[in-house]
Amino acid sequence: MWDYSDKVKEHFFNPKNAGAVVDANATGEVGSISCGDALRLTLKVDDDSEIILEAGFQTFGCGSAIASSSVLTEIIKGMTLDEAAKVTNQDIADQLEGLPPEKMHCSVMGREALQAAIANYRGEVWKDDHEEGALICKCFAIDAVMIEEMVWANKLRTVEDVTNFTKAGGGCAACHEDIEAILEKVLAEKGEKFDPTAAPVEAPAKIAAVKVPLTNLQRIKKIEMVLDSLRPALMADGGDVELVEVIGNTAYVNMTGACNGCQMAAMTIAGIQQRLMEVMGEFIKVVPASEMKKLVNIEVA
Amino acid sequence: MKDIYLDNNATTKVDHAVVDVMIPYFLEQYGNPSSIHKFADGVAKGLKHARQQVQALIGCEHDSEIIFTSCGTESNSTAILSAIKAQPNKKEIITTTVEHPAILSVCDMLEKEGYTIHRMPVDKAGRLNLAAYQKLLSDQVALVTVMWANNETGTIFPVAEMADMANAAGVMFHTDAVQAVGKIPMMLQDTKIDMLSISGHKLHAPKGIGVLYLRRGTRYRPLLRGGHQERGRRAGTENSASIVGLGKACELALEYIEYENTIVKAMRDRLEKGLTEQIPHCFVTGDMYNRLPNTTDIAFEYIEGESILMLLNKAGIAASSGSACTSGSLEPSHVMRAMDIPYTAAHGTIRFSFSRYNSMSEVDEVLKVMPDIVAKLRKLSPYWEGDAPVADPEKAFAPTYA
Numbered sequence: 001m002w003d004y005s006d007k008v009k010e011h012f013f014n015p016k017n018a019g020a021v022v023d024a025n026a027t028g029e030v031g032s033i034s035c036g037d038a039l040r041l042t043l044k045v046d047d048d049s050e051i052i053l054e055a056g057f058q059t060f061g062c063g064s065a066i067a068s069s070s071v072l073t074e075i076i077k078g079m080t081l082d083e084a085a086k087v088t089n090q091d092i093a094d095q096l097e098g099l100p101p102e103k104m105h106c107s108v109m110g111r112e113a114l115q116a117a118i119a120n121y122r123g124e125v126w127k128d129d130h131e132e133g134a135l136i137c138k139c140f141a142i143d144a145v146m147i148e149e150m151v152w153a154n155k156l157r158t159v160e161d162v163t164n165f166t167k168a169g170g171g172c173a174a175c176h177e178d179i180e181a182i183l184e185k186v187l188a189e190k191g192e193k194f195d196p197t198a199a200p201v202e203a204p205a206k207i208a209a210v211k212v213p214l215t216n217l218q219r220i221k222k223i224e225m226v227l228d229s230l231r232p233a234l235m236a237d238g239g240d241v242e243l244v245e246v247i248g249n250t251a252y253v254n255m256t257g258a259c260n261g262c263q264m265a266a267m268t269i270a271g272i273q274q275r276l277m278e279v280m281g282e283f284i285k286v287v288p289a290s291e292m293k294k295l296v297n298i299e300v301a
Numbered sequence: 302m303k304d305i306y307l308d309n310n311a312t313t314k315v316d317h318a319v320v321d322v323m324i325p326y327f328l329e330q331y332g333n334p335s336s337i338h339k340f341a342d343g344v345a346k347g348l349k350h351a352r353q354q355v356q357a358l359i360g361c362e363h364d365s366e367i368i369f370t371s372c373g374t375e376s377n378s379t380a381i382l383s384a385i386k387a388q389p390n391k392k393e394i395i396t397t398t399v400e401h402p403a404i405l406s407v408c409d410m411l412e413k414e415g416y417t418i419h420r421m422p423v424d425k426a427g428r429l430n431l432a433a434y435q436k437l438l439s440d441q442v443a444l445v446t447v448m449w450a451n452n453e454t455g456t457i458f459p460v461a462e463m464a465d466m467a468n469a470a471g472v473m474f475h476t477d478a479v480q481a482v483g484k485i486p487m488m489l490q491d492t493k494i495d496m497l498s499i500s501g502h503k504l505h506a507p508k509g510i511g512v513l514y515l516r517r518g519t520r521y522r523p524l525l526r527g528g529h530q531e532r533g534r535r536a537g538t539e540n541s542a543s544i545v546g547l548g549k550a551c552e553l554a555l556e557y558i559e560y561e562n563t564i565v566k567a568m569r570d571r572l573e574k575g576l577t578e579q580i581p582h583c584f585v586t587g588d589m590y591n592r593l594p595n596t597t598d599i600a601f602e603y604i605e606g607e608s609i610l611m612l613l614n615k616a617g618i619a620a621s622s623g624s625a626c627t628s629g630s631l632e633p634s635h636v637m638r639a640m641d642i643p644y645t646a647a648h649g650t651i652r653f654s655f656s657r658y659n660s661m662s663e664v665d666e667v668l669k670v671m672p673d674i675v676a677k678l679r680k681l682s683p684y685w686e687g688d689a690p691v692a693d694p695e696k697a698f699a700p701t702y703a
Contacts, residue, residue, distance in 0.1 A: 012611060018681050029683070031700035036624075036633060036648050037605065038700045040683040058683035060645070062607035062624065066681060116701065128701060 004063060005097035011067035016074050021056040028116030032109045032132065037061030039069050041113040043076075045121055050081045057113075064096075064103040071095045072110040081118050087111065101141040105132055136178050139171025144182060151186045157198045159183070164200070167233055170271045214280070220246050226279050227253075230272060241272065244289040249282065252289040304617040305663045309503075310452050310480060310596055310654035311621055316505040316553055319546045323507070326542035334539050335528070344541050351548025355512055358551040359497065360488035368513045368531045369544050373479040373500030374403040376513040377446075379524040379535070380475040380496040381407050384444035385416070387520035388473070391443035393417045395472075397429060397458075398639040400448050404477055405635075408446075417441075426588045427456040427640050434463065438470035445474045449481035449497075453623055453636045453652055454587025455596030457481070461492045468493035473519065479503050479511075483554030484561055484593050495519040501543065505656070506550035510543035557657050565655050566594035568664050572653060573597040575668040580675050582690060586642060586650060595655040598623070600637075600646040601675050603684040603694065609651055612674040618667055623650040645684060645694065 004012075024042035031038035037060060044054040055077050057069035072092055076084045089107040093099045099107060112128065119126035133145030150156060150165045159179050163169040169179050184194040214222065220243070227241055234240055239257040246252070253272070255265050265288075273286040306314070332341025334348060352364040361367070370376045381394070381404070396408055398420045408418045419437050421429055429447075438445075445467045450457045460476045467474040475496040481487070482497075483504035489497065496519065501510035515521055515534070527536030554561075577583055582602040601609065606622025613620055623634030624647075637647035653667070679685040684694040691697040 009611075012608070013615065015681065029698065029700040031702040036644060038683065038698070038702075040698060040700070058681060060603065060648075060682050060684060061605050063611045065605075066608060112701075126701070 002064070002100050002103065004067075004100075007071075007095070007097040008064055008067040008099065011070040011096065012063045015057075015066055015070040017054075017056050017070065017077075018058070019056050020058060021054045024054075024056070026117045026121035028113040028118075028120055028126070030109055030112045030116050030128075032061075032065075032105050037065040037106065037109060039065065039109055039113045041069070041072070041110075041117045043117050043121065045081060052076050052079055052081070052084060061106070061109075062103075064099055064106040065109065067096055068092050068099075068106040068110040069113075072114060076114065081121065084114060085118055087114060101138045102135055104141050105135075108132070136182070137166075137168035137171065137175045140167040142166050142168035144178075147179065147182050148186055151183060152190075155201055157183070157187070157194075157201050158196070161201045164233060165236070167237075167268075167271070170274075214282070216246065219280070222280055223251050223276060223284070226276050227272070230275060234268070239268075241268075245292060250285045250287055251276065252287050252292045254289045304619065305659075305666060306619050307653040307655060307659065307663075307667070308619045308621050309656040309659075310455075310652065312502045312508065313505045313656055314658060315502075315507050315546070316550060318553060319506055319549045322549045323542040323546040326545055330541070334541055335530075344539075347545045347548075348539060348541060351544045351551075354548035354551045355499070358487075358555045359482060359499070359514060360490055361514055361516075362490040363517055365532065366515055366517055368515055368535050369539065369547075370511040370513050370535055371509055371537075371540070372511040373477070373498050373503070374511075375524070376498035376500075376511045377401075377403040377475075377477055378407055379513055380498060381411070381444060381446060382524055383520075383522045384473050384475065384496075385411065386522040388443045391441055393419065393439070393442045395419045395421065395434070395437050395442055395445040395447075397421045397423065397447055399423055399427065399451055399453075399636045400446070401452060401477060401479075404446055404448070421447075423639050425640050425642075427451060427454050427586070427636070428588055428591075429458060429463075431459070431463070431466070435466060438467060438472055440471060442470075442472045445472055447474075447476055449476045449478035450484070450593050451587065451636060452480050453634060453650075454598045454640075455480070455593035455654075456587040457485070457591050457593065460494065464493040464495075480593060480596075483551070483558070484595055486558055489514060489516075501547040501550065504550050504554050506547040507543050510540055510547045512547070560657055562594045565657060565659070568659055568661055569595055569597050569653070569655050571661065572664045572667060573599065575664070576671055579668065579672050581688075583675070584646070586637065586640060596652065597654075598650055598652045600642060601649040601651065602643075602646045603682045603690055604649045604675065604678040606649050606651060608678050609649065609674060612677065613651075613670070616670045616674070618670070620654075621652050623652070624648045 021042040021044050024044050026043040026045055028041040040058045042056045043052050046053055055073035057073055059066050059069045075087060075095060089111040092107040092110045116126040133143040135143050136147060147162055147166055147168055154165055156162055156165060159169055159176050162179050169176050187194045223243060227243055242254045244252045244254055269286050273284060276284040330343045332338060332344060334341055334344040352367045355367045356364045394408060394416055396404060412418045421434060423429055447458055447460060447463055449460050464474040473495050476494055477498045479498055479500035482499045495516045497514040499512035502508040523534050525536045530536055530539055573585060576599055583599050586598045586600055606624030610622050623637050633647035637650055683698040684690055
């Protein structure tokens with residue numbers, strides 16, 4: 001059974017705003033191909049202020065789909081349509097105190113239903129901008145379609161390439177066989193053959209490993225180089241990282257942009273630490289800069 | 302009310318009598334069965350006795366035809382890989398679309414390596430077409446591997462007849478019988494089945510113990526090589542406590558096999574009848590007239606299985622579902638898809654599987670709570686309105702899929 005948060009259970013066992021809104025003037029109907037769940041969101045919008053007066057949901061789906069639908073209606077009630085349009089699936093997941101990676105698509109379905117309902121109110125037709133595939137990397141919630149597209153677009157050849165471009169496979173590494181299968185398939189479609197020993201397509205992170213002990217200045221420069229090499233992957237997700245301080249073998253970093261507050265931030269930091277250790281050839285601990293204060297206090301004390 | 306466990310096809314409670322016979326093998330007779338001293342001198346005897354207990358349950362001719370393994374999955378992998386290694390010139394395998402992943406994944410891998418895999422389809426009741434099967438049998442086929450009973454629906458395949466047909470064509474026959482052993486009587490010496498897989502934890506023995514039955518004379522190549530254990534056919538120090546436990550579990554299963562097919566079956570039938578009578582728009586999947594006595598798989602239309610399971614769990618009832626969401630996979634159960642169950646029903650299938658530990662009063666408890674659970678979820682469903690599905694559900698609600 002999934003490890004659902006209490007909040008998910010609360011919204012599942014006692015859903016809010018279940019059922020269709022009477023005299024609704026906006027409707028969004030979407031489904032998630034990745035598990036067959038589907039949701040109809042109905043809204044009653046005040047025509048003058050564009051404030052959402054009432055919201056109701058009808059969901060065919062699992063526990064987290066029902067909880068996502070329920071919490072979504074709670075979030076958007078009282079918002080204007082413009083405000084509601086800015087609600088992200090991460091907002092829905094956060095309100096639920098997190099969802100298992102396999103279930104994040106339930107929150108995506110909620111956001112899409114909202115977008116569809118807003119489009120419906122405005123007399124537009126909502127078009128989905130992304131297709132969802134089988135979940136491959138459970139650490140970073142990357143699906144097969146995303147990996148395939150990146151392999152096509154960037155002429156990727158190895159698992160390492162895929163990790164550099166999508167983060168997929170950068171965590172526990174259990175999905176590397178599945179990533180290889182995708183590479184095999186896409187490369188075959190392009191008339192090429194997958195070679196597990198091929199050199200990475202480009203080597204943004206190819207920084208020579210260190211052999212001799214480093215001075216503090218050398219260490220900081222080296223860490224900056226590694227962070228620069230990881231930056232494109234983070235920025236692709238709308239995030240970034242900055243180095244704040246290096247004390248001994250501990251690097252303090254700030255996760256910014258979309259990385260800030262992201263559930264995956266801890267995984268990302270672990271990935272950065274792994275990469276740093278590989279390049280530096282020494283133990284490096286990466287810690288969020290917010291932890292720095294505690295350390296200083298201890299030293300003062 | 303005590304919690305109710307109706308998920309016995311997933312795994313079972315270890316029988317107390319099984320635990321009792323195992324304990325001495327942890328605390329006293331813990332020697333390596335291969336050693337010559339008093340910490341081990343009873344182990345070989347214990348293993349021999351267990352082998353005979355397994356032999357009695359499945360009715361095979363020799364106790365040396367029993368190879369102890371670590372689980373049903375190991376037995377399945379061993380059987381398939383042995384058959385192809387022993388017959389390197391044969392490049393085809395016959396199986397079905399509704400096998401357990403322990404079979405299908407191995408076949409998928411072999412397909413990548415160049416093998417031709419014939420996955421026989423089933424009809425809407427989950428049955429095979431034996432005429433089509435006959436046509437597939439040829440001297441190119443290394444192995445037929447067909448489950449004895451389906452884990453989701455309980456549907457029984459005519460494996461004895463299919464083994465005869467394979468044998469007549471000179472083809473080796475394996476059956477994954479992890480769901481069938483202990484639930485239906487069998488007499489392997491009267492069949493042409495060459496290999497058969499058993500899993501201990503499906504019949505009240507512990508997890509981590511299995512059996513591969515290997516008919517004497519069947520060409521065989523071990524999966525695990527090393528020491529001389531199991532006559533060199535499965536190396537690795539014997540899991541003596543679990544083997545002895547499995548032996549006891551087989552003895553008990555044989556004792557209770559009539560109980561399973563009368564009283565346990567009556568519980569299943571009462572639950573099935575009660576649910577399908579009380580709840581509109583639900584139906585039993587699989588072959589109603591040729592099933593395991595302990596299993597019923599019911600599709601509740603227009604609602605989703607995981608939601609049902611969560612509400613059942615809250616009511617203290619354990620069951621399982623063929624919905625995609627419970628497994629984190631893309632699709633509803635491959636068994637439901639193979640039977641062409643519509644998708645609004647396939648996602649709402651719930652499997653109740655009984656054991657001799659269940660009782661009629663538990664059946665009544667499920668019958669009491671289930672109608673409300675289904676009604677509660679249907680109230681949330683876009684396919685449902687008032688007391689009935691919306692007219693033409695697929696058209697009335699046609700979401701944009703992404």
